Amino acid sequence: MIYFNQITMLKNVIAPIQAWLISQGRCVADGQPLDKGKKEKRKDGTFKIVHSCGRIYIYDSKTKKYRRALLEEV
Numbered sequence: 001m002i003y004f005n006q007i008t009m010l011k012n013v014i015a016p017i018q019a020w021l022i023s024q025g026r027c028v029a030d031g032q033p034l035d036k037g038k039k040e041k042r043k044d045g046t047f048k049i050v051h052s053c054g055r056i057y058i059y060d061s062k063t064k065k066y067r068r069a070l071l072e073e074v
């Protein structure tokens with residue numbers, strides 16, 4: 001029970017930090033800028049970015065926003 005609560009607390013702390021990093025165009029894992037990653041244009045006009053750490057993001061040039069790629073987009 002204590003263990004569960006600690007994980008929940010940790011998630012509550014980490015999730016806003018990750019959301020903030022992405023909103024700044026930075027990787028959630030290493031904090032490095034995502035525009036340095038390898039960009040690949042997708043059919044829907046968004047870009048798939050493979051970061052140097054191996055994490056995959058989607059960049060929407062219309063909204064100028066990054067987000068984590070979903071499993072089916074990888």
Ligand SMILES: [Zn+2]
Nearest residue numbers: 027030051053
């Ligand atoms: Zn990274």
